[in-house]
Each structure stands twice: as C-alpha cells, then as structure tokens.
Amino acid sequence: MSRVGGRSSTDPKKVSGELFSLTYGSLVAQILKDYENVDDVNKQLEKMGYNIGVRLIEDFLARTNSGKCQDFREVSEKVQSAFKMFLNISPTVTSWSATSDEFSLIFDTNPLAEFVELPDHCYNLRYANILAGALRGALEMVHIEIACWFIQDTLKGDNFTELRVKFIRKIEDTIPPGDD
Amino acid sequence: MTIYNLYIFHENGTLLYYQEWHRRKHTEMSREEEGKLLYGMIFSMKSFVNKLSPSDLKDGFQSFKTSKYRLNFYETASSVKFILNTDTSVTYSLVKDLLKAVYAQVFVEYAVKNPLYKPGDPILSLLFKNKCDHFIKASSFYK
Numbered sequence: 424m425s426r427v428g429g430r431s432s433t434d435p436k437k438v439s440g441e442l443f444s445l446t447y448g449s450l451v452a453q454i455l456k457d458y459e460n461v462d463d464v465n466k467q468l469e470k471m472g473y474n475i476g477v478r479l480i481e482d483f484l485a486r487t488n489s490g491k492c493q494d495f496r497e498v499s500e501k502v503q504s505a506f507k508m509f510l511n512i513s514p515t516v517t518s519w520s521a522t523s524d525e526f527s528l529i530f531d532t533n534p535l536a537e538f539v540e541l542p543d544h545c546y547n548l549r550y551a552n553i554l555a556g557a558l559r560g561a562l563e564m565v566h567i568e569i570a571c572w573f574i575q576d577t578l579k580g581d582n583f584t585e586l587r588v589k590f591i592r593k594i595e596d597t598i599p600p601g602d603d
Numbered sequence: 604m605t606i607y608n609l610y611i612f613h614e615n616g617t618l619l620y621y622q623e624w625h626r627r628k629h630t631e632m633s634r635e636e637e638g639k640l641l642y643g644m645i646f647s648m649k650s651f652v653n654k655l656s657p658s659d660l661k662d663g664f665q666s667f668k669t670s671k672y673r674l675n676f677y678e679t680a681s682s683v684k685f686i687l688n689t690d691t692s693v694t695y696s697l698v699k700d701l702l703k704a705v706y707a708q709v710f711v712e713y714a715v716k717n718p719l720y721k722p723g724d725p726i727l728s729l730l731f732k733n734k735c736d737h738f739i740k741a742s743s744f745y746k
Binding site: 477478480481482484485486488489490491564565566596597598599 | 614615616639642643646679680681682683703706707708710711715716722
C-alpha cells in the first residue's frame with residue numbers, strides 16, 4: 424500500500440502514504456458530519472486544497488528550482504512532476520484540446536482513496552476535490568488562472584480517475600499602488 | 604566584501620521582511636515608505652529592461668551598481684522578490700545563489716511552512732529572523 428505518498432519511508436521526518444490517506448479520510452468524514460450537504464463538502468475540500476496549494480507551490484519551486492512556464496504544455500509537465508514529488512504517483516497527461524488550453528490528468532487509481540467506499544447518499548461527493556483546489560491555488564501563485572474538475576472517478580465505478588484542467592487567463596503583474 | 608541589507612517583497616508589493624547588517628546611512632523615510640519607493644523603482648526597472656532589450660530576455664533585470672554599492676535582485680516564479688545590497692566587489696552570480704538558498708531554506712521553511720503565518724503579511728517570526736541572520740552571516744562574502 425505504499426503507492427500513495429511514499430517519499431522514502433526510511434526518512435524518519437516523512438510520513439507514510441497510508442497515514443496520509445487515512446488522515447484525509449477522517450477529515451472528509453468529519454466535514455461530511457459537520458455539513459451534511461454534499462455540495463458544501465465539495466466546496467470546503469476545494470477551499471482547503473486552495474489554501475494548501477498557495478503554500479505548496481513555494482516548496483515545489485524551491486525544490487525544483489524552476490522558472491516561469493512558457494506555455495500550457497510546460498505547465499502540464501510541471502504539474503505531472505509535482506504529483507510525482509508530493510504523492511509519488513505519475514498521472515498521464517492526455518486529451519489535449521485543439522487550442523492547447525485544456526488537458527486531462529489520468530490517475531490509474533484515485534490517489535487519496537485507497538481504502539474508501541462511497542455510501543449511496545454521497546454519490547455526488549467529489550472525494551479527492553482537495554487535489555483540484557491545490558492545483559488551482561498553486562497555479563494562481565505563478566500567475567496562471569485555471570479551472571479544474573473531476574470528470575471520471577474510480578470511486579464511482581469508472582475505470583480510472585480523470586481530472587480536467589482548463590486554462591482561463593494569465594494574471595498580470597500587479598502595479599504598485601501610487602502615492603496618495 | 605560586505606552585505607548591507609535585505610528586502611523581501613510579496614508579489615503585491617508588500618514589504619514582507621527587512622533586515623540590515625552593515626548599513627551606515629539611513630533615509631529620513633519610514634521603513635514602509637522606503638519599501639514602497641524601492642518596490643516602485645524595481646517594478647519600473649523590470650519593465651524598462653524588458654522593453655529596451657534588443658532580444659528576448661531570459662532573466663530580465665538582475666542588478667545595478669553604483670560607485671558605492673551593488674543592488675542585487677532575484678525573483679521567484681511565484682513573484683517573491685528578494686533585494687540584497689552588497690558592496691561592489693561581490694558578483695551577481697554569488698548573490699543569486701545566496702538568495703536562492705535564502706528562499707529555499709529560510710523563506711519556504713520558516714515562513715511558508717509556518718501555519719500561523721498568513722501568506723502576504725509581513726513576517727514577524729523571531730525564528731525566521733534568527734535563521735535569516737544566521738544564514739547571511741554564514742555566507743562567504745559577509746565580512
């Protein structure tokens with residue numbers, strides 16, 4: 424079960440992927456209890472992911488020493504390597520739109536949902552929505568606004584999990600505020 | 604060789620952090636105003652350098668030098684801006700390596716990974732200050 428997470432497990436400072444999956448599972452269960460409404464839970468997970476993403480990007484940049492991306496294809500490669508770095512999974516990048524502003528990330532398994540079964544009343548729960556939020560938060564920090572959402576999910580009986588990413592716009596540098 | 608002072612700016616222009624070591628002359632402005640002035644100058648400098656460049660630039664504006672000091676500028680892909688003033692005998696590439704290390708080993712570790720620190724606010728953490736001080740003083744071109 425070391426598919427998720429596993430930076431070297433011999434490093435005592437790192438946690439095992441299993442611990443992360445289970446922690447995330449209890450988090451989702453708790454939010455479900457607190458909110459009851461599945462749509463609200465989806466929103467909360469996305470928001471939490473966003474808050475993680477805006478910090479995680481700095482860690483990613485510091486470790487990979489990468490500069491700005493020139494096009495969206497480069498972005499997809501960087502995103503792919505980030506999944507490798509933080510979750511030790513390698514999603515496949517595919518299904519590019521004709522204008523190269525949309526792509527899909529295919530995960531053979533849902534990386535966070537190792538031990539999960541969705542009860543019937545949670546059918547609309549987007550269990551791994553935190554990933555979508557993290558991706559949006561991280562890319563916003565490097566001045567790329569995207570939208571992203573799950574279109575297939577192994578938890579719902581699909582063969583694989585597919586996350587769709589769409590480029591919206593490039594955020595321009597903020598001009599410093601002038602003197603009053 | 605000497606290091607005078609360090610400014611760290613958020614992408615929106617907020618002065619996140621300031622620390623000085625061998626600065627002997629001070630402006631009459633408040634630190635906040637000084638930060639605004641510097642940020643504005645860097646912002647103009649960047650667009651100036653990009654506009655006047657005869658070919659596409661990879662790194663853009665990096666540093667300038669006067670008879671007394673060199674201002675070194677390093678910006679991450681997330682637009683965190685580091686400005687380090689040194690004396691003129693220090694080369695930019697040395698400073699760039701130092702600033703990259705400050706980013707990766709001080710800024711990310713002790714500001715971004717601190718859950719009590721809200722991104723975009725000035726950094727008040729004492730731990731951050733100590734680590735930063737230690738890091739700069741350990742560098743090969745701190746006197």
